Amino acid sequence: MQEYEVFIAFVTNVLFVTLLGWYLITNLQWYDYKLSRVVLKHHKPHWHVLYFLIPFIAYYATGQYFLIFFYFGVVPSIWLWHKRLDKKLVLTWRVKRFLILLVSLTLFQNVLCTLKDGCQMYGVFMPLALTFMGSMMLEKFLFLTYKKEAKKKLKEMTDLQIVAITGSYGKTSIKNFVAQILSAKFNVYATPRSVNTLGGIMGDVNNALPGDTEIYVCEAGARQSGDIYDITTFVEPQTVVVGKVGEAHIEYFKSLKNIISTKLEIMQSPRLERAFIHTSVTEEPHEKVTFFGDDISNIQATLDGIDFDIEIDNEKLHLHTDVLGEFQTMNIAVAVRIAKSFGMTNEAIIKAVAKLEPVEHRLQLIKAGGKIILDDGYNGNIDGMLEGVRLCSLHTGRKVIVTPGLVESTKELNMRFIQEINKVFDIVIITGALNAELFDKNITVKNKILLRDKAVLTKVLGSQTASGDIILFANDAPNFI
Numbered sequence: 001m002q003e004y005e006v007f008i009a010f011v012t013n014v015l016f017v018t019l020l021g022w023y024l025i026t027n028l029q030w031y032d033y034k035l036s037r038v039v040l041k042h043h044k045p046h047w048h049v050l051y052f053l054i055p056f057i058a059y060y061a062t063g064q065y066f067l068i069f070f071y072f073g074v075v076p077s078i079w080l081w082h083k084r085l086d087k088k089l090v091l092t093w094r095v096k097r098f099l100i101l102l103v104s105l106t107l108f109q110n111v112l113c114t115l116k117d118g119c120q121m122y123g124v125f126m127p128l129a130l131t132f133m134g135s136m137m138l139e140k141f142l143f144l145t146y147k148k149e150a151k152k153k154l155k156e157m158t159d160l161q162i163v164a165i166t167g168s169y170g171k172t173s174i175k176n177f178v179a180q181i182l183s184a185k186f187n188v189y190a191t192p193r194s195v196n197t198l199g200g201i202m203g204d205v206n207n208a209l210p211g212d213t214e215i216y217v218c219e220a221g222a223r224q225s226g227d228i229y230d231i232t233t234f235v236e237p238q239t240v241v242v243g244k245v246g247e248a249h250i251e252y253f254k255s256l257k258n259i260i261s262t263k264l265e266i267m268q269s270p271r272l273e274r275a276f277i278h279t280s281v282t283e284e285p286h287e288k289v290t291f292f293g294d295d296i297s298n299i300q301a302t303l304d305g306i307d308f309d310i311e312i313d314n315e316k317l318h319l320h321t322d323v324l325g326e327f328q329t330m331n332i333a334v335a336v337r338i339a340k341s342f343g344m345t346n347e348a349i350i351k352a353v354a355k356l357e358p359v360e361h362r363l364q365l366i367k368a369g370g371k372i373i374l375d376d377g378y379n380g381n382i383d384g385m386l387e388g389v390r391l392c393s394l395h396t397g398r399k400v401i402v403t404p405g406l407v408e409s410t411k412e413l414n415m416r417f418i419q420e421i422n423k424v425f426d427i428v429i430i431t432g433a434l435n436a437e438l439f440d441k442n443i444t445v446k447n448k449i450l451l452r453d454k455a456v457l458t459k460v461l462g463s464q465t466a467s468g469d470i471i472l473f474a475n476d477a478p479n480f481i
Helices: 004-029 035-040 047-062 063-084 094-114 123-158 171-182 200-206 226-233 255-268 328-341 346-354 380-392 410-424 436-442 454-465
Strands: 161-166 188-190 216-220 239-242 274-278 290-291 297-303 305-312 315-321 366-367 370-378 401-404 427-431 447-451 470-474
Touching: 004 047, 004 123, 035 290, 094 123, 094 216, 094 274, 123 226, 161 171, 161 226, 161 255, 171 188, 171 216, 171 328, 188 410, 216 226, 216 427, 226 297, 239 255, 239 297, 239 328, 255 290, 274 328, 290 328, 290 346, 297 328, 305 328, 305 470, 315 328, 315 346, 366 454, 370 380, 380 410, 380 470, 401 410, 401 454, 410 436, 427 436, 436 447, 447 454, 447 470
Parallel strands: 161 216, 161 239, 188 216, 239 274, 274 290, 370 470, 401 427, 401 470, 427 447
Antiparallel strands: 297 305, 305 315, 366 370
């Protein structure tokens, strides 16, 4: 090979391996860095064929013509794929370490290959495989190091009270309501956004938990048995909450029984003092358990907020909040019980509940251009989505829904959702391909729009909606789903 041909092959190989690595780490980030989930649980497995397998095979099969295929086929297609993603790769330190290691190993391989006589083709599989294995080993080492540091920090905060919250539905809402109410009396810190994995919580403790915090409110999520146990034995909460349990993430747990069993792992905290468990989880009595969910009455939930009563300690409290959604009453109710357990007075609790702010993207009411928008994009459970539909039914103008349906759920629950949509809405916009066929077949609303590409959603809403409409964004699954 001529020198310029060697140089072009060298550079092309580095770029090609980097692009494949970019695709791989993007998918790993979406699926919690578990290769088995990327391969076996991916919602769009044909992407692997288009953006990984075909280019990989073509590299070895097309010989000298690969340069044309790469620069005029692979590069533009992966660039367009990345551009259209609504959940792009976040350049965390973990991702940066992966990419730096990948480029370094590729360069090292290519230099050795160039110096070796008779090297005709640079490898692709070897740097990718070594980077993946090396990255996993490095992250495991760093994970254990960070865990040790975070555990030490928690141990040193001897007076810290920790409230851990799990459940299928409402974890984030309960966390935010507990934090907001308790903040009226205590110095409270809560895990941000939807941080609810062991790794995320460890990072939050190390990097963000203030040293003067009195109460740490921690959300605990799970994708498999043992996840809640790992979080619980790490933070060792004195107060735990198990919210409503249902068939969310059923594809991972296989049965409702497995979901309940996993959520109840939170009861294994070595410092457990009190537990609040929703009646949908279990009725088995326990000396440290208070059940909630059946203690609420006189609910009036409209587009102006919620009024309801809760009976606690033989007293009935009347509460009002601007937060929307009847289902939020049970989440607020358990937050009230926790506040009582920390010694807050009824008067202080009533005032705090009245000042509650809605959780972002969870039945968040926004008024813009004469339209009412109900942003329920971060809510993916059937109860919350049905409540969004009910609230829209109270509106006198036209009603529009934008939804991909339920994700990681059952056909039966999606059919229930479809039936309620048919009763209420004038315009139905279905986003994504996951439930498109089911919705297209069963939605009877005349103005039905299927969007494979959410990039055009703004344009469609501009042409289809007008002042006086109410628009419900029910779930907002990223387009890789």
